[in-house]
Amino acid sequence: MNTMMENQAGYDTPSPRRLLQRRLARHWKEQWGIIRTAADWTVFLYLIIPGALLGGRYYYGFWNEPLPKWTMLLPYALLPALLALLMQGGILLLLHEGDLLFLRQRKEWLRTVIRGGIEYSLAVTALKITAGFLILLPFLVRAYGLSGADTGALLALSLCCGTCVKLLAHMVRVQKQGWRRWLWMLLASWLPCGLFIRAAAAWSVHPALLLLAAAGYAVVAAAALRARLRLHGTFLGDVREDFKQRMKIAGLLLRGVIDKPRPTRHKPWIFRKSRPLLRSVTPESRLADASIKAFVRNPGHFKLYLQFTGVGAIAILIVPGMLKWAVCIVLVLLMASWLVSYWKVFSSEEFIALLPFAKERKADAGSRAVPILLLPFSLLCSAAAAIPLYGWWGLAVFIPAGAVIGIMAARVFTAFRLAR
Structure with missing residues (x-):
């Protein structure tokens, strides 16, 4: 009942920008409420603060003390691969089920909410990639000898690739189902990430080539964004993916408590005919x-x-x-x-x-x-x-x-x- 009243109040806003702000505020409130169900202020006080201080001490040591010997054994391509992991995930469009009735006739309002959700999701992705890049920065500079221009170009390439992968993967998720989704994800996510790792490793000391590759990813990302805003007929897929993104933190917290329900199948994927594997009949x-x-x-x-x-x-x-x-x-x-x-x-x-x-x-x-x-x-x-x-x-x-x-x-x- 409270959720229905909040939705009805949300549609009374005077402008689409105000509706977007309300949806963002409500999303942050929901996520914070989910986190508070698993951790209170004592957890933040006794775990996060000491952990941050310990991590800061290690980070200071990575910059000012000799690096651990194991860092010299790691291949350079492993660091871009870690950045590629941060590029994964979905996009939050801030759409609700009620929009099918109340906003479908207001194209500009719906477009504003979708664009705002995309910008918010891409900003969060950029922050994650930048944070991961800063953690890896002492290894890039001290262990592999990258200059300021090299690291700056690598960061630009990482941000452009992350934006491109997010948009392409999102369009596949809202349009494809089943095995076709996984097949298209090869082209939308895994292939761009593989090319990113390859380019970052091959051109690590060539900032001009890294920036050229970043420009290519930016062009593809711009085309994907334009196609996403013009996309029609995917409202149910959009709402489904939005629900998955909103429940992601809850899913992580409950992963070890509640088993994920498995779909009922009449036949298994493997050994469908149930023939004996061993010749012996004992x-x-x-x-x-x-x-x-x-x-x-x-x-x-x-x-x-x-x-x-x-x-x-x-x-x-x-x-x-x-x-x-x-x-x-x-x-x-x-x-x-x-x-x-x-x-x-x-x-x-x-x-x-x-x-x-x-x-x-x-x-x-x-x-x-x-x-x-x-x-x-x-x-x-x-x-x-x-x-x-x-x-x-x-x-x-x-x-x-x-x-x-x-x-x-x-x-x-x-x-x-x-x-x-």
């Missing part, structure tokens, strides 16, 4: 087969597996020399431990308990399922270690090495942790 093989399919079909487990695989591969690529193999073995052991824990949870489920399986048979099934799940991770980690060390010979080394490491790690953990 009960142990059937149970191992079911556990593998359940793992891959579970979005939470499969996503965590892919995330750990990506982070592990990057960690192996970063460390120097023969430490790559040591890190590879440690990561495979960690993954094997997690997969054995998954198997123990799976084998203790109620529907599994109904089956007449003894402990020995369950342990045998786990001993077959865990190595199969572990093998892709082990092979990828082995490739990340072998190929940088041995070049072309690494292509012949990583498969047998990864298989041996994975099988041995799986046998060790299944032998000690699965009850027989």
Whole structure:
């Protein structure tokens, strides 16, 4: 009721600019209210203030003290990649559901609100990119030797690219759905960010080329803004995306409390025909087969597996020399431990308990399922270690090495942790 009264009062404003100001004020009030539900003034007092002081001390040290040795090992392209992460996200248009009835006939009012929301969102993005750039600035200057002109041109390129990516990605989100959205996002977001990282790394000491690339992004951003203001027939998509942006902070705060509901599917994405994966028809093989399919079909487990695989591969690529193999073995052991824990949870489920399986048979099934799940991770980690060390010979080394490491790690953990 209060929200309806506020909406009705909002449409009584004398001008579109006043309506825009009210919507911005209400948005800030909503976001602050969401934050206050999770943190009060004591949290700000005891966490944020000491954290800011500690961060300021570290930042001062980065400028005036010797840089940590690990900063010399980082590739320069990693810093533009961090800036590219800050360019992601949506645009808040400050539209409400009631606008479909009250503002659709007032084209100028609707245009003013949309333009104001876009300008506000782009300003917030520019502030985020600038803040991230300032944090990375001591590393750019002291570790990589960039001059004032180089850093200024890189900042200009980052701001123009961020504006371009925001607008292009927003137009895809409000017009496309399903797999078409992800396909168009490759062109709207990932491709511009990839070109930005490439240009920033290749022309780091050529400010004129960086400014030329920034001008190109600015031209595309201007064309995208003009197309967005002329876009028609996307009101429902605009409102849907606006709701997602308004609830983003609430979603972050509730991520660890409430599970995200999953859509009901009549058929899974993977293993749609449910054919057996293992040739053997023994009960142990059937149970191992079911556990593998359940793992891959579970979005939470499969996503965590892919995330750990990506982070592990990057960690192996970063460390120097023969430490790559040591890190590879440690990561495979960690993954094997997690997969054995998954198997123990799976084998203790109620529907599994109904089956007449003894402990020995369950342990045998786990001993077959865990190595199969572990093998892709082990092979990828082995490739990340072998190929940088041995070049072309690494292509012949990583498969047998990864298989041996994975099988041995799986046998060790299944032998000690699965009850027989």
